[in-house]
Amino acid sequence: MSWKNYFSTSIGKKILVGATGLFLVLFLVVHCYVNAMVFWPDAEPGKHFTEAAAFMGGNVAVRIMEIGLFLGLAVHIIQGLSLWSQNMKRRSVRYTVSAGNATSKWYSRSMGLLGTLILMFLILHLYHFWAPNRYGQAFDPAWKEEDLYHKMIAVFTPLWVVIIYVLGCVSLAWHLMHGFFSGFQTFGLATHKYKGVIRSIGVAFAIIIPLIFASMPIYLHCVGNCGH
């Protein structure tokens, strides 16, 4: 069988979703670490964060890894949603009475929906912070790294933006509540010995990382509106 055929079976597609999903999990750790610098009690507000952001923005290696990130994200979204839509067609006549939550968790059945919510948030998020800066870097000769710290404060001043960001984090939390374990199971690593610890780490990860992310817009909203 060719490589292409290996990855087009149901398990093969899952391997692609799982590999890219776990890669995105790694990305979240880095992203969260860098952004958490906004909480640093600098004398000059946001100094630590601005330096870290400038390092990430100006670094060629990071820019190259970013291409990998976007490719991975694209594969994850395309394969994930295609699996999801195919799976919806496997039972043309639905049950009149279904088991609901008696035999499985709602979020494990809603990965496509949660992923789509994350995607909608992601488009807004890239539009806010990534696109303008990177567009300038690519096309504007007079470009210099934006002052992202103050830009964030400006973006998060209206409450509705904060609410959307928090909802994005909530969707991410539920996506990971299933996705973290699921990714390891897809690679056959959730064995009798390890599945308990993988589930526990997954739950902790799914709560802690989105919580840290969600606290950023809330914090910066306060900074913007109360002036400290």
Add this chain to the structure above:
Amino acid sequence: MQHYNMNLTLKVWRQKNNKAKGGFETFQVKNVSSEMSFLEMFDVLNEQLVAEGKEPVAFDHDCREGICGMCSMHINGRAHGPWEQTTTCQLHMREYKDGDTIVVEPWRANSFPVIKDLVVDRTAFDRIIAAGGYVSVNTGNAQDANALPIEKQKADESFAAASCIGCGACVAACPNASAMLFVSAKVSHLALLPQGDPERKVRAVNMVQQMDTEGFGSCTNIGACEAECPKGISIENIARLNREYLGAVFSGSAQG
């Protein structure tokens, strides 16, 4: 527990054949004993229907002791009813009380087309087995069982996987109508034994391909299969199947 009788309302899926459009028919069944099995309750219903000159409800059954896997019924939203690790024939009427309404549907999956009423065609499973769920290496004459050393733990795990009765509850329960629990049980049962080892890679790839060809959904690790399996087959077997498949992909030796 005290014995009691009950009157029930049954809403049962009726469908003439694979092509016909099905629908629910409502029946009253009187004086059902709490000691009866769920299938015996259906026997009472069918005798009543025959006496009235009506067509009895078609349903699959054979051993009536929880080992053949034939008795497929989706009862009030649950494959084989609400009891854990129980087939329909082992579900007993003491679960219900007088005046209850019970909705009974066939296994619903495009790969398990309805033949009639509650009877579905599960030959897709046979074709998956035929694609690799066997050992074809020449094992010669039957030898002394002790001649082939098998680690106790592997023997136990293989035995647990081999207890799959091919009932299809995993497919019926899965929101994706995936057959991964079944296939993983069959692959695990052989992959854990020395006799199954030589063909393990080709087996995993071929059975997965056949599973896809039959139109079952893909596994998204939801776990409803494990919750409904009458034999308690664990999704650890699915993890093993994934490993077998990955091993076949990256070793590059499987023909497939």
